[in-house]
Amino acid sequence: MxxxxxxxxxxxxxxxxxxxxxxxxxxxxxxxxxxxxxxxxxxxxxxxxxxxxxxxxxxxxxxxPPRVSRPEACGLRHLAFAVNDIADAVKTLAAKGVVTEPVRVDPHTGQRFTFFTDPDGLPLELYEIHP
Structure with a gap:
């Protein structure tokens, strides 16, 4: 096994x-x-x-070859990174010129998250976790 x-x-x-x-x-x-x-x-x-x-x-x-990301395609959807403070992480990325989507709340966990993309359009997520 x-x-x-x-x-x-x-x-x-x-x-x-x-x-x-x-x-x-x-x-x-x-x-x-x-x-x-x-x-x-x-x-x-x-x-x-x-x-x-x-x-x-x-x-x-x-x-x-380019990979389809949008509309959402079958396969690996995105890569998520855990952060302790999503507001601080978004602010840090913005200072470096990285645009994120508005922060949302996961209705099942109550945790905050947002998405952005890498230079090739690969969807990346910031997911706030609390110790």
Missing amino acids: MLLQAIHHIAIICSDYQRSKTFYTDMLGLQVIREVYRAERDSWKLDLALGDQYVIELFSFPEP
Whole structure:
């Protein structure tokens, strides 16, 4: 029997490697673990961490096809990041030029959340949690 322990990472393919690298590191604050250029694939692979947890592999490939995000398409819907103070997180992103949707309240949990997108239109969510 397979026993899942945790999510190991999320892989994201971007259309403009430098732009997405800047977004995920400078705008969102993820830390670079390692960066590798794979010449045989003409592809960059950037491993990123949130705190001390490895979370995202950012890939570049020549001419990746666009992925449908809207209207909502079948498949992975979005990536959500937990925050302690959503107002502060929205303010921080706004200061960096990142536009978020209006903050809403999850009717089932009472927690506040908002959405924004990465440079390729991938939906990202901030979800407020309280310890």
